[in-house]
Amino acid sequence: MPQLPPNQPEARRSVHVAHGGGAYANTIEALRPIDLAGVHGKRVLLKPNAGRVATPGSGVTTHPDVVAATIDVFREAGAEVAIGESPIVGVDVREAFETGGIASVARQRDCPLIDMDRRRFVEVAVPEGRAIRRLKVCPEALEFDFLVSLPVMKMHMHTRVTLAVKNMKGCLWRRSKVKLHMLPPVEGIDEKPIDVAIADMSSVLRPSLAVIDGTVGMEGLGPSAGRPKPMDVVVAGTDAFAADAVACRLMGTDAQAIPHLRMGADRGYGVVDLARMTVTPDHWHEWISPLAPPPENLTIEFPNITVLDNRSCSACQSTLLLFLKRYKDRLFDYFPSQETIDIAIGSGHTDLPEGTLRLGNCTANCKGLGIFVPGCPPVGSQILIAISGKPVDEEDKKSV
Ligand code: SF4
Numbered sequence: 115m116p117q118l119p120p121n122q123p124e125a126r127r128s129v130h131v132a133h134g135g136g137a138y139a140n141t142i143e144a145l146r147p148i149d150l151a152g153v154h155g156k157r158v159l160l161k162p163n164a165g166r167v168a169t170p171g172s173g174v175t176t177h178p179d180v181v182a183a184t185i186d187v188f189r190e191a192g193a194e195v196a197i198g199e200s201p202i203v204g205v206d207v208r209e210a211f212e213t214g215g216i217a218s219v220a221r222q223r224d225c226p227l228i229d230m231d232r233r234r235f236v237e238v239a240v241p242e243g244r245a246i247r248r249l250k251v252c253p254e255a256l257e258f259d260f261l262v263s264l265p266v267m268k269m270h271m272h273t274r275v276t277l278a279v280k281n282m283k284g285c286l287w288r289r290s291k292v293k294l295h296m297l298p299p300v301e302g303i304d305e306k307p308i309d310v311a312i313a314d315m316s317s318v319l320r321p322s323l324a325v326i327d328g329t330v331g332m333e334g335l336g337p338s339a340g341r342p343k344p345m346d347v348v349v350a351g352t353d354a355f356a357a358d359a360v361a362c363r364l365m366g367t368d369a370q371a372i373p374h375l376r377m378g379a380d381r382g383y384g385v386v387d388l389a390r391m392t393v394t395p396d397h398w399h400e401w402i403s404p405l406a407p408p409p410e411n412l413t414i415e416f417p418n419i420t421v422l423d424n425r426s427c428s429a430c431q432s433t434l435l436l437f438l439k440r441y442k443d444r445l446f447d448y449f450p451s452q453e454t455i456d457i458a459i460g461s462g463h464t465d466l467p468e469g470t471l472r473l474g475n476c477t478a479n480c481k482g483l484g485i486f487v488p489g490c491p492p493v494g495s496q497i498l499i500a501i502s503g504k505p506v507d508e509e510d511k512k513s514v
Contacts, residue, residue: 127391129351129360131398136346137329141183144350145325147394154192159228159258160184161321162216163265163276165201165284166338166432170215173332173342176264178215180327180348184264185225198228198254200284203292203429204491207231230254235287242381243314245300245307255285255319263321263354267331267347267361269340271408271431272308274372276337277361278324278354279316279384286315295427296461309373316354316378324357325350328364333405335415339435345403355384356391363388366404416442418454422470426460429491430474434459437494448501456484473497 132143162181168174181197188195197220201207207229211217220227230252238251255261265281272295273280283291294315297307328347334340347364351357355378359369369375369386379386409415416438423431434457438445449455456467461476470484473492487500499505 127351127353127356127385129349129353129356129391129393131347131349131360131364131393131395131401133347133398133401137177137179137327137348138183140329140346140348141180141325141327141350142187144348145184145187148323148350148352150188150191150193153188153260156193156259157257158188158193158195158260158262159254160188160195160197160262160264161255161281161284162197162199163281163284163327164199164207164210164214164216166205167210167213168338169213171330171342173266173268173330173340174338175210175214176216176266176327177329178219180264180325180329181216182219182223184262184325185219185223188262189223193260196226196228196254196258198230198252198285200230200252200287200291202432203289203427204493228254230285231288235290238318240314240318242317243311244303245297245310246294246314249315249318250287250290251319252285252287255282260322261285261319262323262325264325264327267326267328267345267349267365267405268336269331269333269365269405269408270336271435272306273312273374274408275358275362275365275367275375277358278321278326279358279375279378280312282315282319282321283312285319292427292429296425305373305377310377312374313377313381313383316374316383317381320383321354323350323352324354326357326361328361331365331405333407335408335435335439338432339439340408341406343403343405345401347401347403353384355379355386358384359386359388360391360393360398363399364402366402367407419445420454420456422456422458422460422463422466424458424460424462426474426476427491430459430476433491433494433497434473437497440494441498445501458484471497471501 132140162176235250263278270276294311326349328345332340362369456470463480475490
């Protein structure tokens with residue numbers, strides 16, 4: 115993938131932050147110092163976070179005005195621009211683009227929207243991979259001249275943050291994304307396999323530019339069940355690791371504490387050391403607005419409910435977390451004789467406590483005499499039907 119300057123291994127990184135002007139103006143301001151002369155006449159693919167169906171401002175998907183401003187800046191520089199996404203399992207990307215407002219800004223600008231799952235994948239070798247050796251990549255991510263990552267500033271319950279480097283996971287084809295969440299431990303590396311896999315992925319899928327949307331971030335139980343937090347900030351830089359490191363600082367954390375960023379930087383894929391960057395403007399520190407980290411233990415967030423998560427993927431996690439957020443107060447009505455409830459997700463279980471509520475096809479075969487809800491992932495309304503034994507009403511259908 116061609117890189118925009120300055121991105122040579124020893125070059126001092128430049129990262130730009132804009133704050134206080136709203137999504138569109140902040141994006142224009144953050145991109146202004148970046149030399150885009152190299153994109154004239156080239157094809158540029160914008161990869162926002164549009165992997166879920168969520169409205170603008172919810173902190174789940176990239177704000178449409180950030181996408182709009184990025185289209186405008188690249189068009190002004192003479193590039194041909196398109197927007198692409200491969201969403202999480204079970205999401206229709208057209209619906210995600212529509213609901214998130216990206217379809218509207220694309221229509222206004224006659225900018226193509228690409229469902230990157232439609233064509234067949236390209237198999238890409240990962241020679242430096244420790245957790246993964248091959249990836250199934252959406253072809254557009256390899257065909258365009260430049261790839262731009264436009265994530266949302268979010269905390270993430272498994273990878274701690276999700277920013278420009280991790281957003282490239284949405285260039286992995288269809289269900290192959292799920293496999294990164296189901297890897298065995300990596301010999302000789304203490305970090306979680308998902309973190310190692312993201313560092314591996316960044317050896318072959320690295321954006322030319324990061325535009326990080328902090329218009330409304332997400333704290334706590336990201337990537338989808340946390341709390342939206344208005345921040346009114348955008349970060350841009352040609353080294354995605356450096357941009358992520360600055361975003362981490364704005365979120366009140368440190369890139370060195372984020373395993374996939376630390377490992378990727380140690381391997382030379384980018385720079386996370388703020389001392390090796392020039393960040394503008396000088397007073398950017400004034401805009402630090404710490405986001406609450408994801409809880410270490412879901413039992414604290416949902417008292418008396420124990421989530422037994424063993425090698426699940428984000429699709430099941432999101433379903434379960436959204437379900438718990440909506441129904442945690444009513445849940446015990448369906449289990450009147452129980453003081454605690456065990457809920458299992460993921461493929462790694464061999465035995466479970468009796469009565470465990472088992473969610474998703476991955477838990478179909480494990481022992482335990484509990485309710486089983488099929489699906490991959492299961493749908494929230496199915497969980498409600500299974501535990502209540504009754505059809506759900508229209509309002510519940512919409513909310514889960
Ligand atoms: S059942 Fe759930 S954890 Fe298993 S692959 Fe499907 S979505 Fe992922």
